[in-house]
Amino acid sequence: MEKAIKKYWPIFVLPTLAAFSIGFIYPFLQGLYLSFCKFITIDNATWNGIKNYLYAFTDEAFLHSFFFSAGFTIVSTLLINVIAFAIALALTRNIKGTNLFRSVYFLPNLIGGIVLGYIWQILINCALALLEKPLLAVNPTFGFWGLIILMCWQQIGYMMIIYIAGLQSIPSDYLEAARIDGANEWQILTKVKIPNVMPSITICLFLSVTNGFKLFDQNLALTAGEPGHMTEGLALNIYDTFYGRVGPQWKGYGQAKAVIFCVLVIVISLIQLRATRSKEVQQ
Amino acid sequence: MTKKKSIFDTILSIFLGILSLAWIYPVFMILFNSLKSEQHISTSSIFELPTVESFVGLDNYLNAINAKGFMTAFWYSLVITVSSLVLILICCSMCAWYITRVKSKLSNACYYLFVFSMVVPFQMLMFTLSATADRIGLSNPYNICIIYLGFGAGLAVFMFCGFMKSVPLEIEEAAMIDGCNPLQIFFLIVLPILKPTLISVGILETMWLWNDYLLPYLVLDRTKGYTTIPIFIQYFKGSYGKVEMGPMMASIMLTVLPIIIVYIFCQKYIIKGVVAGAVKG
Numbered sequence: 001m002e003k004a005i006k007k008y009w010p011i012f013v014l015p016t017l018a019a020f021s022i023g024f025i026y027p028f029l030q031g032l033y034l035s036f037c038k039f040i041t042i043d044n045a046t047w048n049g050i051k052n053y054l055y056a057f058t059d060e061a062f063l064h065s066f067f068f069s070a071g072f073t074i075v076s077t078l079l080i081n082v083i084a085f086a087i088a089l090a091l092t093r094n095i096k097g098t099n100l101f102r103s104v105y106f107l108p109n110l111i112g113g114i115v116l117g118y119i120w121q122i123l124i125n126c127a128l129a130l131l132e133k134p135l136l137a138v139n140p141t142f143g144f145w146g147l148i149i150l151m152c153w154q155q156i157g158y159m160m161i162i163y164i165a166g167l168q169s170i171p172s173d174y175l176e177a178a179r180i181d182g183a184n185e186w187q188i189l190t191k192v193k194i195p196n197v198m199p200s201i202t203i204c205l206f207l208s209v210t211n212g213f214k215l216f217d218q219n220l221a222l223t224a225g226e227p228g229h230m231t232e233g234l235a236l237n238i239y240d241t242f243y244g245r246v247g248p249q250w251k252g253y254g255q256a257k258a259v260i261f262c263v264l265v266i267v268i269s270l271i272q273l274r275a276t277r278s279k280e281v282q283q
Numbered sequence: 284m285t286k287k288k289s290i291f292d293t294i295l296s297i298f299l300g301i302l303s304l305a306w307i308y309p310v311f312m313i314l315f316n317s318l319k320s321e322q323h324i325s326t327s328s329i330f331e332l333p334t335v336e337s338f339v340g341l342d343n344y345l346n347a348i349n350a351k352g353f354m355t356a357f358w359y360s361l362v363i364t365v366s367s368l369v370l371i372l373i374c375c376s377m378c379a380w381y382i383t384r385v386k387s388k389l390s391n392a393c394y395y396l397f398v399f400s401m402v403v404p405f406q407m408l409m410f411t412l413s414a415t416a417d418r419i420g421l422s423n424p425y426n427i428c429i430i431y432l433g434f435g436a437g438l439a440v441f442m443f444c445g446f447m448k449s450v451p452l453e454i455e456e457a458a459m460i461d462g463c464n465p466l467q468i469f470f471l472i473v474l475p476i477l478k479p480t481l482i483s484v485g486i487l488e489t490m491w492l493w494n495d496y497l498l499p500y501l502v503l504d505r506t507k508g509y510t511t512i513p514i515f516i517q518y519f520k521g522s523y524g525k526v527e528m529g530p531m532m533a534s535i536m537l538t539v540l541p542i543i544i545v546y547i548f549c550q551k552y553i554i555k556g557v558v559a560g561a562v563k564g
Contacts, residue, residue, distance in 0.1 A: 001459050005384050008465045016378035016436050017393070022419070023433015024400045027411035034411065042414050090299060095292045097300060103550055104303040107310075110542045110553075112494025114513040115535055119309050122532075126329040153306070158557060165558040214404050217496050221517070238406045239497075255410065262407040269402050 035255040040248055052256035055249075061229050062257055065237035072144065072233060073212030076151045080208050081201070084156045088163035089189070102164070106157035113154075117221020120150045124222075136223055143223040143231035150218055155211065159204045166200030167193065206272055213265055234261050310539060317343050317532035324528040343533035350530060353537075355508065356515035359424040363499065363511060364492040367431035371439050371488055372481055374432055379443030380473055384455075394444065400437035405497060408434075413501040422504040424511075430502055431492065439484055442560060446480040483556035486549070493542070512538050 005012070030042070035052055039045035056062055087105065091098050108116065124146050125135050136143050170193060178192050194201075216235040219225070225232035225240065232240065238261060241254035315332055316324055320339040328337075347353055382390045416422050416430050450473055458468050474481075496513040503509040510518070516534060546553060 001456060002385055004459065005381060005465045009381065009385075011466065012377045012381040012469075013393070016374045016432065016440065019374070019429050019433035020397070020400070020436045021433070022415060022421075023412065023430045023436070024403075024408070025396070027408040027415055028400075028403065030411040030415075031408055042411070087299070090295050093292060093295070095296045095299075097296055101299045101303050102554075103546075104306050106554065106557075107307065107543070107546065110490060110546055111310075111539055112496065112513050114494075114496045115516060115538055118516065118531075118535060119313055122329070122528075123309050123312060130330075153309070161554055161557050210402070216406075217494075217513075220496075235404065235406050239409075242410055251410065258404075258406045258409075262403055265404050266402050 031255055032259060034252070035259045037255075038248060038252045040251060048252055052252045053260070055253050056256045056260055059253070059257075061232070062234075062237055062241075064229070065232045065234050068144070068231065069213055069215070069233040069235075072147060072151075072215065073209055076148050076155075076212050077205065077208040079148065079152055080155045080159055081204055083152065084159035084204070085163050085201075087156065088160045088167055089193075091160070091164055092167045102160070105160055108154045109158045111154075113217025114221045116150060116154055117218045120146060120153075121222050124149075137226040140227060140230035143226070146222055147215075147218060147231070150222060151212070151215070154218075155208060159208065162200050162204055163197065166197035170196045202273070206269065209272060210265060210269060213261075213268065234264075313532050313535050313539075317529065317536050319343075319529065321527065321529045324532070339529075343529040344537065346527075346530040347533040347537060350534070352508070352510060352515060352518075353534060356510045356512050357537075359509060360493065360511040362424050363427055363431070364489060366425070367428040367435070367492050368485060368488055370428050370432045371435050372485055375436055375439035375484075376443050376474065376477060376481065377469060378436070379440045379447055380469055382440070383444055383447040394440075397437045397440045400434075401441060405434075409497065409501055412498075416502045417504070422502055422509075423507070424503065424509050427499065427502060430498070434498070435488060435491070439488065442484050442487075443477070443480065446477065446559075450476050479555075480559070482552050483559040486553050486556035487560045 034042070034045055036048060036050065037045040037052075038048040087101075091102055111119075121136060124142070128135055128142065133139070134142070136146055174192050174196065175188060178188050183191065213233075214235055215233050216239070219231070219233045219236045220239075223231040225236055229237070229240070234257075238254055238257045241250055241257060312329070316329060318339065318341075319328075319333045319337045320342070378393075382394050412430070412434070413422075416427070421427055421430050454472055454476075455468050458472050463471070494513060495511075496517075499509075499511045500514050503511070503514075505514075516531075516538065
């Protein structure tokens with residue numbers, strides 16, 4: 001049978017592979033090459049060695065955006081997962097209104113990042129104006145926490161759905177056996193429920209960490225990096241280096257930053273998958 | 284014990300109820316402000332419900348719809364989402380079937396390449412991808428689906444591969460003995476079995492395609508007036524001079540409402556799709 005299918009590869013694999021080459025492989029390799037070049041358009045690229053990388057590592061705005069992204073990722077990952085897990089625990093107790101609550105919490109996920117950013121910008125700015133505090137565009141602390149609130153609002157529902165599925169797949173005999181053995185609710189939670197939902201925790205942590213680092217739309221719409229690049233995440237900093245500046249050197253710098261960013265995201269994903277996978281138990 | 288538990292559950296219910304009211308408040312706020320007249324939307328009155336004097340009915344909505352470019356942006360968003368979705372579902376499921384059924388070093392390499400592409404951030408390719416698209420004429424709303432197929436293939440192929448293992452090999456072999464060629468096997472046997480998976484992948488991809496901002500913003504040729512809804516909303520906000528709050532809120536509602544309506548009707552599938560996508564992902 002394998003042989004028969006093999007002959008049909010131009011129909012089955014070629015369309016996807018051709019589009020994948022145009023949409024991913026070719027731009028990716030070209031991006032790698034261009035990160036060592038000075039260019040405005042692709043045709044006039046000239047070799048520049050590792051100067052772009054040297055610049056990227058000494059660019060203060062880039063380093064600041066790295067720490068901003070890292071801080072944002074840590075805080076948002078913790079908050080999102082703790083709250084989502086707590087809500088998932090509450091919603092698996094068969095209380096009244098479970099379905100309605102679940103639908104409502106999930107809703108913000110379906111709205112795009114740009115629109116979400118504007119909704120919250122209006123809301124937060126008006127609230128700040130009423131309290132006579134400085135607006136988002138001038139206060140980086142509020143910008144940071146505004147982004148955290150926005151991300152929590154968007155992501156908690158998604159993670160909650162995954163946790164609920166994980167909690168519901170725990171065999172009920174485990175819980176009964178633990179109760180018969182005299183375990184209290186806290187022991188059941190830490191000794192039975194959490195080890196058994198470890199796969200869900202792996203996925204949710206993975207998703208929220210990569211989402212945190214890749215954050216772009218929300219960042220652009222809510223604060224656009226104001227004031228003075230203080231609330232700029234890595235992705236937005238790269239975008240700004242590419243398209244926000246005039247001069248022949250900037251695109252090369254931007255591409256080098258993008259390669260660094262890409263390597264960073266890949267390394268984080270690998271470390272994290274390894275770290276949490278080892279804590280999983282067999283069911 | 285049971286009485287104590289039921290009191291606790293009631294308190295929990297009430298708490299979650301209050302929380303869910305807070306959860307929909309931002310959307311609700313945009314909704315009631317979009318029904319107010321322009322001069323009644325200000326920082327001091329934004330938290331007030333519309334009154335008889337500030338209520339203007341659907342005026343803001345008519346203004347938003349009549350604003351230059353809104354309906355075209357809506358149309359382009361729809362074209363891009365539907366064409367890319369169809370292309371991704373058909374091509375990627377075929378590719379995934381081939382990769383799982385034909386075991387060779389090459390198909391394995393393809394699989395890992397697809398997985399790798401899921402992790403790479405868009406900023407890595409944004410400049411080169413938009414230049415490539417421009418050069419080979421994919422920078423309009425009718426051809427951009429090829430870019431989406433390429434860039435979105437990673438997730439789709441990965442998910443389809445995960446589900447392909449649940450398709451029993453025996454049925455396919457039986458069909459082959461009965462004289463089906465691989466194309467018939469795929470379209471008459473495998474695809475119907477994959478229907479729930481198609482829905483799951485379709486929902487995840489639609490959520491991404493409809494809301495995507497940076498890719499169409501960079502790839503589409505804006506000098507020819509090609510915009511999508513997320514890009515258009517940004518124009519409303521970012522245009523010079525005074526921001527028209529009323530029409531802007533109305534246009535936000537117009538983009539959110541279709542999503543909410545679809546969500547109300549397909550909730551079951553959407554939530555299933557998210558779970559399936561996450562468990563395999």
